[in-house]
Amino acid sequence: MRGKRSKGLRLGTTVVALAALLVGGTACASEDDPASPGGTSPGGGGIKDGLSVAFLPKQVNNPYFTVSDNGGKAAVAEFKGEYKEVGPSEASASSQVSYLNTLTQQGSDVIVVSANDPNAICGAVNQARQGGAKVVTFDSDTNKDCRDLFVNQVTGQGIAENQVELISEAIGGAGKIAILSATANATNQNAWIELMKTELKKPEYAKIELVTVAYGDDKDEKSFQETQGLLASYPDLKGIVSPTTVGVAAAARYLSGSQYKGKVALTGLGTPNQMREFVKNDTVKSFALWSPADLGYLAAYAGAALASGVISGKEGDTFTAGKLGEYTVGADGVVVLGPPTVFDTTNIDQFDF
Structure with missing residues (x-):
């Protein structure tokens, strides 16, 4: 398991x-x-x-x-x-x-x-x-x-499999997605992203396209702005994966108060206390963490x-x-x-x- x-x-x-x-x-x-x-x-x-x-x-x-x-x-x-x-x-x-x-x-x-x-x-x-x-x-x-x-x-492979599976479920297995990461040099984030890219090459994810990786530097306001920028740059974006607790909470806050709520899916790695309101108001269907x-x-x-x-x-x-x-x-x-x-x-x- x-x-x-x-x-x-x-x-x-x-x-x-x-x-x-x-x-x-x-x-x-x-x-x-x-x-x-x-x-x-x-x-x-x-x-x-x-x-x-x-x-x-x-x-x-x-x-x-x-x-x-x-x-x-x-x-x-x-x-x-x-x-x-x-x-x-x-x-x-x-x-x-x-x-x-x-x-x-x-x-x-x-x-x-x-x-x-x-x-x-x-x-x-x-x-x-x-x-x-x-x-x-x-x-x-x-x-x-x-x-x-x-x-x-x-394990990094476990994170990659989990995150790709969750976003695939959230967008119905097809569409463009983006990743909102922490800092560009974060060891764990970069390893997970590379493994997610590999995971996305599996046949069951053939209809999902990763269009870009953005970096919020584990800062709330920058992560919020990067989410806004992703949606401005990719108006047909179907989902965002943010494998960082700061990033996923900031992205959820932006989506919750925007026209994209219910239209753009979000998952990632977050704490229950950060994400509870966004799960309960249907901004986020599911997310994960240890x-x-x-x-x-x-x-x-x-x-x-x-x-x-x-x-x-x-x-x-x-x-x-x-x-x-x-x-x-x-x-x-x-x-x-x-x-x-x-x-x-x-x-x-x-x-x-």
Whole structure:
């Protein structure tokens, strides 16, 4: 099922797990539980107390990263570490470098970063690693040689299949579509877009034409304006895919108040709280996302496992991420959270993030 959407996925195990997290809160393991912070994990050894863990998102005050970083904060509290969040207000390529340098000087044990650019922070990341920090990328990766692990929200192929399937359903399998992305250098966005282009070459999507890719730079107003520009440039556009939480919400806001509502379909990756009103007023039929809180939570545990010597980051290493259970490191030091969840009118009110 990984990466493929189905009707059962909506109310299946992924949704149940999400609901348990969001409604039930964080459960604490007992001291004798192998998964507890002080116990012995399947990967060997336990998480050290007092680890300093810093989260460096693409930009602070972004709703998506607020949720994901708070998931990391919850994990750090569980294994009795010290948490902090720092970061730029602008998601530009080099904006994270100074923060990485400062965290290195402060002697951070673990740095969890979502890269704005695959190469711009590599020098600073390697300096941090030379200084003793374990560096985990999440959400958006660097060059694989510039970090210890990458915690991926879902496989790129899974995102591509999900997004193309959703927009195909929304436009009846035929018509012109556009993609509204984040920044032009965003590692994850670019990988997903290339995979979506490949997915669109399948016979079942032969009647769908991707006409352009626009960039809103993960800024609300620019994304809003880019949506307006797309519709002005392509008056026969049938749909927009925006695989970024800022972009899809801004596009939905524009469509909701325009003549294109109900005529131009929109899907993408967004949070239920951002998109609820647009689903309920029929601007958006469905969209998808993983649990950003789980992503941050998993990234924190992965970093702690590295810093504690539970794992080294090589393929086949296993570790326990608190309530999420056991994970295995894959090829190129990648750990995958799981498949995306589709949100629509049937389930959106079950979630609060």
